[in-house]
Amino acid sequence: MAAALLVALNACQAPPPRGAPGASLPPEVAGGALYGIDAEASEVLLLVRRAGALATLGHNHVIAVRGLRGRLQLQEPALRSQFDLQFDVARLSVDEPQLRAAVGGDFAGEINASARDGTRGNMLGERVLDASRNATITLQSERISGVGPQYVASTRVTVRGRETLLEVPLQLQLEADMLTARGEFTLQQTALGLTPFSVMLGALSVADELTVRFRIVARRVAV
Secondary structure (H helix, E strand, O other): OOOOHHHOOOOOOOOOOOOOOOOOOOHHHOOOEEEEEOOOOOEEEEEEEEEOOOHHHOOOEEEEOOOOEEEEEEOOOHHHOEEEEEEEHHHOEEOOHHHHHHHOHHHOOOOOHHHHHHHHHHHHOOOOOOOOOOOEEEEEEEEEEEEOOEEEEEEEEEEOOEEEEEEEEEEEEEEOOEEEEEEEEEEEHHHHOOOOOEEHHHOEEEEEEEEEEEEEEEEEOOO
16 A cells, blocks of 8 residues: 555656756766665655445554665766665554644545554555565666656556666755755555555445645755
8 A cells, every 4th residue: 555655656647858958967966976765754655545335434654664764966067876775664654643744635634543553564464565564665776768857757666576666756955965855656555566445345434536745854964
C-alpha cells in the first residue's frame, strides 16, 4: 500500500522532456559532490484514500516514511547526477496525529490507536507489503532529464522483490551544502504489482490511486 514511497510515478504522468540541457551547477560540484540523506529533515508522505460501497465506514490514511537513507552524487551537468535510496518497511508509520492535522482536508481528525495499529498490520501483512519477507524498499536512478530546477528521474523501484522502472517528477534546490528535492504526484499501487487491501468482498477497500508528497533533504559529505 505505502510502498511507493516516495518517489514512484505511474504511467499516466506527463512524459518527461527529451533532449533538454540541464541547468548549470556551481563550479565546486563540476567534478561531482556526494550528499547523504538527512532523514530527520526529510518528509515523505503517502496519502491513501478509502474506497468501495461502504467507504464511509473507513478512513483516509497518512502514511509516513521513517528512516530514509541513501546518497546522491551531484554532477555537472545535473543530468549526470545519480541517487540511491532505501528504507525499512517496518518503519512506516500510520496516521500520526500531527501529520493528519498538517495535511488537513479529508485527512484531518485523529484516529484511535487501535485503528492505527490495525491499518498498519494490514499494510505490513502478507497480502500487501509482506514485510516479514521483504524488509526493504529501494529506489535507484537510471537517468535524469529536464531543465533545472524541474527534473524527471527515471527510477528503478524494488518492492516485494519486483523491480519497476517509473518516472518521478521533482524540483531540486541547492543552498550551500544542502540539497532539497520536492515533489507531489499520484501513483497507482497496481503499477508496483501491489493489490490494494480490501474486506467484505471489496465493499470496504483502499483506493488503488494514492498521492505521494515528498521533501527530501541531503547534506554534503566530506570526502
